[in-house]
Amino acid sequence: MPRLDKVAQIPKPEQIFFFKSCVASNKYPGIEACGTESLRILGVEPVESDEQTCCGGFVTFANVAAPTASMPAVARNLSLAEEKNLDTCVVCNGCWTFLNEFGHFMNNNAEVKGSVNMMLNMMGREYKGTSHVFHIAEMYYRLKDDISKHVLRPLKGVKIATHYGCHYLGGGKYSAIDDAQMPTYMEELIDLMGGTVVPYAANRECCGTGFTQIINGKDLSLDHTQRKLDSVQEADPDMLIVQCPYCHSQLDRVQQQLNFRQGVNYQTPVLHIAQLVGMALGLPVSQLAFAAHVSGRERLENVLDRVGR
Amino acid sequence: MLEQVKDWDDDFYETFKPIAMGFVNEAEKCLQCGKCTGQCPAAAVTPSYNPRKIIRDLVYGNVKRVLSSVELWQCFFCSGCYSVCPMDINFPFFVFMFRLAAMNEGYGWEDVKQLEGYAEKSYLKDGITVSTFERNPFVMDNIGDISKIRVEAGLPPERTVSPRGIAEINMISDLSGMTAFMKQIGGVELLDCTTCTDEQAKRCKTKPMPSKVGKIKTHHRYYNYGEPGGKKNAEAR
Numbered sequence: 063m064p065r066l067d068k069v070a071q072i073p074k075p076e077q078i079f080f081f082k083s084c085v086a087s088n089k090y091p092g093i094e095a096c097g098t099e100s101l102r103i104l105g106v107e108p109v110e111s112d113e114q115t116c117c118g119g120f121v122t123f124a125n126v127a128a129p130t131a132s133m134p135a136v137a138r139n140l141s142l143a144e145e146k147n148l149d150t151c152v153v154c155n156g157c158w159t160f161l162n163e164f165g166h167f168m169n170n171n172a173e174v175k176g177s178v179n180m181m182l183n184m185m186g187r188e189y190k191g192t193s194h195v196f197h198i199a200e201m202y203y204r205l206k207d208d209i210s211k212h213v214l215r216p217l218k219g220v221k222i223a224t225h226y227g228c229h230y231l232g233g234g235k236y237s238a239i240d241d242a243q244m245p246t247y248m249e250e251l252i253d254l255m256g257g258t259v260v261p262y263a264a265n266r267e268c269c270g271t272g273f274t275q276i277i278n279g280k281d282l283s284l285d286h287t288q289r290k291l292d293s294v295q296e297a298d299p300d301m302l303i304v305q306c307p308y309c310h311s312q313l314d315r316v317q318q319q320l321n322f323r324q325g326v327n328y329q330t331p332v333l334h335i336a337q338l339v340g341m342a343l344g345l346p347v348s349q350l351a352f353a354a355h356v357s358g359r360e361r362l363e364n365v366l367d368r369v370g371r
Numbered sequence: 372m373l374e375q376v377k378d379w380d381d382d383f384y385e386t387f388k389p390i391a392m393g394f395v396n397e398a399e400k401c402l403q404c405g406k407c408t409g410q411c412p413a414a415a416v417t418p419s420y421n422p423r424k425i426i427r428d429l430v431y432g433n434v435k436r437v438l439s440s441v442e443l444w445q446c447f448f449c450s451g452c453y454s455v456c457p458m459d460i461n462f463p464f465f466v467f468m469f470r471l472a473a474m475n476e477g478y479g480w481e482d483v484k485q486l487e488g489y490a491e492k493s494y495l496k497d498g499i500t501v502s503t504f505e506r507n508p509f510v511m512d513n514i515g516d517i518s519k520i521r522v523e524a525g526l527p528p529e530r531t532v533s534p535r536g537i538a539e540i541n542m543i544s545d546l547s548g549m550t551a552f553m554k555q556i557g558g559v560e561l562l563d564c565t566t567c568t569d570e571q572a573k574r575c576k577t578k579p580m581p582s583k584v585g586k587i588k589t590h591h592r593y594y595n596y597g598e599p600g601g602k603k604n605a606e607a608r
Contacts, residue, residue, distance in 0.1 A: 082530065084493075084499045084500045084501040085501050087499065087530040088499065088501055088502060088503045088517065088530065089501065089503070089517070091517065091520055091521040091524050091526055092520075092524055094524075094526060094530075095521075095524035095525055095526055099525070112531065112532060112533040112536065113532065113533050113535055113536035113539075114532070114536065115494075115498035115499070115532050115536050115537070115539075115540050116494055116498060116499050116500040118494065118500070118540075120489060120494075120500045120501075121486075121489055121490040121494050121500060123448055123467055124483070124486040124489065124490075125467070125470050125471060125474065125483050125486075126483060126486050126487055126489060126490040126491075126553065126556065127490055127494075127544070127549045127552065127553070128547060128548045128549045128551075128552040129394075129467070129468075129471070130547040130548055130549070131543055131544055131547040131548070131549035134543045134546075134547055135540060135543055138539060138540070138543065159450075181543060181546050181547070184542070184546075185539050185542060187539075228447075228449035228450050228451060229449075229450060231454065232449060232450035232451050232453060232454035233450035233453065233454075233463075235453065235454045242454035242455075243454070243455075267412060268412040268447055268449040268451065270412065270447075271447075272412070272413065272446075272447035272448065272449070273446075273447060273448035273449075274448075274482070274486060275413075275445070275447055277485055277486060278444065278482045278485060278486070279444070279445060282413065282416050282417055282445060282447075285416040286412050286413075286415065286416050286447075289415070289416075315507070315510065318507075318509055318510070319507075322509070348523040348524060348525075349523075349524045349525055350524075351520050351521075351523065351524040353514065353520045353523070354514055354517060354520050356509075356510055356513060356514070
């Protein structure tokens with residue numbers, strides 16, 4: 063059950079700073095296209111900036127970057143939104159935790175904030191801590207009344223399973239809008255758009271990317287993803303909805319790798335929540351960019367045939 | 372690996388706390404309830420990985436056991452342990468700081484070295500951590516050119532970060548010690564004078580720097596927390 067008091071705190075702005083994610087831009091462009099376009103339909107104008115870089119969370123937690131570099135990188139990106147007096151909307155759980163938690167850390171630690179600002183002042187920027195960071199799924203839940211008004215392609219008869227991802231609910235257990243163990247807001251959104259929610263046993267399991275494990279400890283990573291996919295396949299949904307592009311990339315691409323390595327046959331399409339909302343709001347099929355998906359493309363075409371192109 | 376008396380450090384936790392930038396604290400509150408291990412995805416596939424034991428060793432000061440272990444590098448960073456912890460101990464941050472401490476002792480550099488490209492070739496050069504590069508032939512054949520898909524979706528063919536943005540994160544990297552840190556990992560690619568922009572030329576130091584500073588010798592890591600993992604060991608017994 064979502065924390066309604068937290069949801070009520072989310073404003074309904076006219077404009078929002080759209081924070082672009084690396085995986086969403088370079089691997090699954092549909093997430094970026096649908097994210098901006100669906101927000102526009104729902105009455106929130108996304109504002110982008112070329113100067114925005116990656117959140118830097120990956121390089122920090124992969125221990126490639128010194129931890130001292132993380133705070134100023136976060137502060138710089140948030141200061142771009144502050145310059146425009148906007149809140150920030152992210153599409154990735156990783157970006158959300160990194161910007162949100164490190165932003166909190168700086169806001170409550172004057173010493174760190176001071177030294178970060180000393181660095182940012184050298185490049186003519188300042189971090190004030192006024193831009194709140196919202197995940198796009200939160201925004202959708204906040205705007206759910208507008209979504210139900212604008213549904214052009216009801217997802218009737220489409221069986222949908224959900225995967226929330228760890229860093230939103232787990233990493234931000236006090237700032238997320240739902241409970242870490244029994245989240246339901248994505249199910250509510252799916253119901254709203256006319257889809258059928260399919261429960262499965264390993265819903266709260268991690269996708270198995272394990273941050274760097276997919277690169278450094280591939281066996282562990284694939285083992286874990288296989289457990290997850292086994293459970294998904296048992297429930298046999300038409301699609302699996304994620305809210306993090308990194309989970310998206312893992313669950314989508316590893317299916318093919320497991321099929322190749324182990325002779326199994328996983329064919330479940332994986333979609334980001336922005337793509338699902340975009341689909342329901344009737345965005346053109348080219349904008350959903352399913353061409354960038356690796357697994358379950360046939361099934362995806364089948365779903366499109368059923369809900370209308 | 373046999374423990375020796377000198378591997379124990381009663382004050383380790385107290386001295387580690389301030390160095391770890393406020394990320395490692397409240398470990399002494401740990402109840403040893405094991406909820407973290409119970410829901411851990413890494414522990415599910417490799418049973419020797421055990422967050423509870425790592426916290427215990429931190430508080431007791433069994434430093435060498437933690438830092439020289441393979442298990443330290445098996446964390447998935449999913450924050451599940453934090454989400455179930457009754458005492459709100461943010462264990463992933465512990466692992467993060469522990470890994471830095473282990474690198475300081477000469478462990479685990481080979482793992483980090485594999486990830487260096489993300490920072491050096493992608494994050495600092497393009498401002499974007501994950502590039503469009505694909506190494507899987509199946510994916511290459513099936514997806515083809517991502518810029519074509521981007522154009523069809525109504526986006527510019529390539530996402531770019533402005534030169535000013537890139538110059539700024541490079542400046543942050545220099546000022547905060549990230550560049551020096553990455554040199555330790557294996558040499559940051561130096562900007563050469565033919566490709567460098569005016570903005571970069573302004574920042575350019577007069578003294579030429581070597582492309583690699585030192586060669587870090589990595590130590591062997593051990594399974595310090597029991598039987599190494601694997602699918603057959605992970606079955607419930």
